[in-house]
Amino acid sequence: MAVDLTPSPDVAELARRTAGFVRDVVIPVEEANDGVARTEEIRATLQSGAKEAGIFAPHVGAAYGGHGLDMRGRAAVFEEAGYSLLGPLALNIAAPDEGNMHMLEAIATDEQKERYLRPLAAGEIRSCFAMTEPAPGAGSDPGALATTATRVPGGWRIDGHKWFITGADGAGFAICMARTSGRPGEAGGATMFLVDADNPGMKPVRHIDTLDESLYGGHIELVFDNCVVPDEAVLGEVDEGFRYAQVRLGPARMTHCMRWLGIARRAQDIAVARAAERELFGSRLGELGMVQQLIADSEIDIAAARGLILRACWELDQGRSASQSTSIAKTFCAEAIWRVVDRAVQICGSLGISGDLLLGRFLREVRPFRIYDGPSETHRWAIARRVLRRHDAQVAG
Numbered sequence: 216m217a218v219d220l221t222p223s224p225d226v227a228e229l230a231r232r233t234a235g236f237v238r239d240v241v242i243p244v245e246e247a248n249d250g251v252a253r254t255e256e257i258r259a260t261l262q263s264g265a266k267e268a269g270i271f272a273p274h275v276g277a278a279y280g281g282h283g284l285d286m287r288g289r290a291a292v293f294e295e296a297g298y299s300l301l302g303p304l305a306l307n308i309a310a311p312d313e314g315n316m317h318m319l320e321a322i323a324t325d326e327q328k329e330r331y332l333r334p335l336a337a338g339e340i341r342s343c344f345a346m347t348e349p350a351p352g353a354g355s356d357p358g359a360l361a362t363t364a365t366r367v368p369g370g371w372r373i374d375g376h377k378w379f380i381t382g383a384d385g386a387g388f389a390i391c392m393a394r395t396s397g398r399p400g401e402a403g404g405a406t407m408f409l410v411d412a413d414n415p416g417m418k419p420v421r422h423i424d425t426l427d428e429s430l431y432g433g434h435i436e437l438v439f440d441n442c443v444v445p446d447e448a449v450l451g452e453v454d455e456g457f458r459y460a461q462v463r464l465g466p467a468r469m470t471h472c473m474r475w476l477g478i479a480r481r482a483q484d485i486a487v488a489r490a491a492e493r494e495l496f497g498s499r500l501g502e503l504g505m506v507q508q509l510i511a512d513s514e515i516d517i518a519a520a521r522g523l524i525l526r527a528c529w530e531l532d533q534g535r536s537a538s539q540s541t542s543i544a545k546t547f548c549a550e551a552i553w554r555v556v557d558r559a560v561q562i563c564g565s566l567g568i569s570g571d572l573l574l575g576r577f578l579r580e581v582r583p584f585r586i587y588d589g590p591s592e593t594h595r596w597a598i599a600r601r602v603l604r605r606h607d608a609q610v611a612g
């Protein structure tokens with residue numbers, strides 16, 4: 216089947232308008248705040264600007280105020296939004312809300328959509344996704360899930376310990392993964408629950424101090440202690456949580472790649488501008504061979520990352536699981552984006568390390584991407600296992 220990666224005229228126009236909004240409205244706010252939106256006021260101001268510009272929540276369907284972009288459409292628009300650390304927040308396409316909207320649109324009941332998706336898509340509330348647990352619980356290996364949900368009259372009682380839950384502080388609700396059958400170490404038996412923020416059984420423990428700061432609401436440790444939710448809080452079917460997680464995770468991996476690719480491009484633009492103007496050893500920095508190699512290698516990384524994202528998005532748009540191509544794209548992008556930002560710092564010398572540019576901030580923000588959404592090693596392990604299975608199937612005829 217022919218693969219067409221050209222964005223439609225509508226998507227190209229939306230991407231163009233997004234780029235203009237990020238350049239004129241978002242970047243000045245980003246630069247004045249060291250790349251971090253620390254207040255609700257900043258979030259609200261940016262989001263109302265994106266609404267006025269007609270580019271808000273472009274991924275959700277028209278029924279929820281968006282443009283219903285498919286994955287290839289998201290690739291074009293999200294990269295432009297990601298050109299600033301605050302662009303995704305402004306457009307309401309930042310993690311984890313964007314992935315949660317995607318999943319709610321795909322599997323929530325009509326009542327759940329009205330209660331959770333509609334205000335989330337409008338930016339009236341935020342959300343979080345609570346999967347990861349301290350050792351020995353779920354991390355790279357989701358099968359180790361130790362949080363339990365047990366039946367009580369009219370609903371379920373959730374007990375467990377979660378951490379690194381992005382955006383949990385101030386979120387209107389959490390989507391919590393809990394084990395409803397089987398034991399830790401077994402692959403099946405997880406269920407997703409919608410837990411309202413005012414549920415007294417869901418308790419924040421602390422903000423975890425991390426290298427990165429730009430994902431709104433921070434990364435939170437949470438305890439679920441006798442957290443009782445009604446039957447209507449089940450998202451999708453009981454015991455199908457791991458299957459639904461794939462509905463969220465494959466596309467969410469790609470949208471992370473798209474957003475961070477925007478930052479890689481920005482870092483490259485900053486470095487190229489510096490290389491073009493800085494005079495060294497009788498020539499422009501950009502005319503010295505080793506700097507040209509850094510610039511060229513970053514250009515190659517950016518182009519290859521975009522190509523892998525689009526290929527995986529095309530498969531997702533065909534309704535395929537795209538597990539191999541999303542793993543490949545995620546692993547490559549997380550590492551390539553880091554390399555591009557690191558090279559940009561090097562080209563800018565001490566200025567690159569300083570707070571006068573945002574490159575140091577970008578470096579801190581992109582590093583954790585090699586860990587969340589599956590560490591590079593977990594993806595490489597999964598990629599190799601699929602390749603070996605393919606080999607075994609070919610040998611078996």
Ligand SMILES: Cc1cc2nc3c(=O)[nH]c(=O)nc-3n(C[C@H](O)[C@H](O)[C@H](O)COP(=O)(O)OP(=O)(O)OC[C@H]3O[C@@H](n4cnc5c(N)ncnc54)[C@H](O)[C@@H]3O)c2cc1C
Nearest residue numbers: 344345346347354355379380381583587588590592593596
């Ligand atoms: C900034 C940030 C935000 C996050 N946000 C969220 C969130 O919103 N919700 C949520 O639920 N979780 C979140 N997480 C957690 C994230 O999903 C986990 O960190 C990730 O799944 C890895 O789990 P772990 O940290 O327990 O590492 P571990 O599972 O302990 O893995 C440690 C290391 O083991 C290595 N490894 C893993 N698998 C293999 C393998 N097969 N072969 C060889 N080596 C391997 C890798 O190097 C890995 O980094 C976030 C994490 C970070 C850093």
